[in-house]
Amino acid sequence: MMRQLHALQHALPLLFSITSTVLGKEDKYYNAGLNYRPENITGLDYYYYPWKGSYYNGTVAFTISSISFREDYNYDDEKLCSRLSNDYTYTFSYPGLLGITPTEGGDERPQNTNPLNVILSTSYSNFTKYFSDYNENGSMQIRDEFWIFESIDFSGVGGSPFRVLGTSDFGETNLLGFRMNMSSCTNSVSWWDAQWASEDWDDDEIDVENATLTLTFDSHSANFMLQGYIYAQVLNKDEEEETLPIDAKIKVEFLGNHDDARSDILNEGVPVSWTSTVGFGNNSANIDYETGGAGPVYGMLPGGLVWGLVGFVVGVGFL
Known part of the structure; x- marks a missing residue:
C-alpha cells in the first residue's frame, strides 16, 4: 500500500x-x-535520515601520522624503507553527514546505554549516487559509503552547546576499518587495509590507546573528533615482503553545518531532546x-x- x-x-x-x-x-x-x-x-532520503534528531553536512578529514613499522614482521632484519617514517603524514577527506539522535531499546541500531546515538557517514558521491526510494533501492546506498562511525561508549553529555565525550572499548565496540590509497615502500601510491587498534593490540609497546571521541553540537553546527591508532598493511601481495605492516596515529575530524531542512527542533537543556517536525509540516525550515x-x-x-x-x-x- x-x-x-x-x-x-x-x-x-x-x-x-x-x-x-x-x-x-x-x-x-x-x-x-x-x-x-x-x-x-x-x-x-530515508536511508540517511530515518530517525528523529539533528543532522549536519560537512567534510570528514582523515589524518594518518607517527607511522612505525611492525618489527615483529621483519623476519630477515631487512633495512626499512625511508619513504614512510615518523615525519610522514597522509591526509584525505570525503563528504560527511553526521546524525545525532535519541537512543532507545527498541531500535535496530547497535545496542548501547548512551543517551544519544551518533552516526557519521562518508560518501564517494556526496550522498547522491543512489538517492532513491529507500524501500526500493536502500540496499544499494551502502555501496556509496567509504566509512561509517557508530556510537562508542559515552562518558558524559552536557552543557550548551552540548558536549559529548567517549572512549572505545575494543572488546565491546568494533570501529569499522577502511582502505586508503597511501605511499608504500615500493610505490608512491598503494592500497592499504587499515583496522583500528586498541591497547590490547599493543605488541610493540608503542603506547597505543583506545580511540577517544570529542563532540560538540547545537542547532547551528557540530564539531566531531575521533582520535586513536590504526594497524595497516598493503593489499598488493607483491609488496608485502618489502613493505611491513605499520602502526600509526589517526585523527578523524568533522565540522558540519546544521541541516535545517532535514532536522527536527533541538530543544534546550539536558537531557538532550527533540520536538518532531520532519514529516509533520510544522516547521517552515x-x-x-x-x-x-x-x-x-x-x-x-x-x-x-x-x-x-x-x-x-x-x-x-x-x-
Whole structure:
C-alpha cells in the first residue's frame, strides 16, 4: 500500500497538496513509540535520515601520522624503507553527514546505554549516487559509503552547546576499518587495509590507546573528533615482503553545518531532546513544509473524506 502511495504522490501532486499531512501523520508504518520518522516524506532520503534528531553536512578529514613499522614482521632484519617514517603524514577527506539522535531499546541500531546515538557517514558521491526510494533501492546506498562511525561508549553529555565525550572499548565496540590509497615502500601510491587498534593490540609497546571521541553540537553546527591508532598493511601481495605492516596515529575530524531542512527542533537543556517536525509540516525550515504543512486542511476535512478523494482519483486513473 505504501509503495502505491509513493507512486500516487509523484503522479498527483495537486491531490497531495491537500492530503500530504494526512499521509505523513497517518503513515500506517509510523510508530510514535519509536524514533523512526514516517516513511512517506516527500524528497527525504530515508536511508540517511530515518530517525528523529539533528543532522549536519560537512567534510570528514582523515589524518594518518607517527607511522612505525611492525618489527615483529621483519623476519630477515631487512633495512626499512625511508619513504614512510615518523615525519610522514597522509591526509584525505570525503563528504560527511553526521546524525545525532535519541537512543532507545527498541531500535535496530547497535545496542548501547548512551543517551544519544551518533552516526557519521562518508560518501564517494556526496550522498547522491543512489538517492532513491529507500524501500526500493536502500540496499544499494551502502555501496556509496567509504566509512561509517557508530556510537562508542559515552562518558558524559552536557552543557550548551552540548558536549559529548567517549572512549572505545575494543572488546565491546568494533570501529569499522577502511582502505586508503597511501605511499608504500615500493610505490608512491598503494592500497592499504587499515583496522583500528586498541591497547590490547599493543605488541610493540608503542603506547597505543583506545580511540577517544570529542563532540560538540547545537542547532547551528557540530564539531566531531575521533582520535586513536590504526594497524595497516598493503593489499598488493607483491609488496608485502618489502613493505611491513605499520602502526600509526589517526585523527578523524568533522565540522558540519546544521541541516535545517532535514532536522527536527533541538530543544534546550539536558537531557538532550527533540520536538518532531520532519514529516509533520510544522516547521517552515523543513523539507516537507510546503507539501506537508497542510495541517489546517486536515483539520477541516474528515479523514474519511480525504481517503475518499484518494480512492476517487485512483479509480479515475484506472478508467
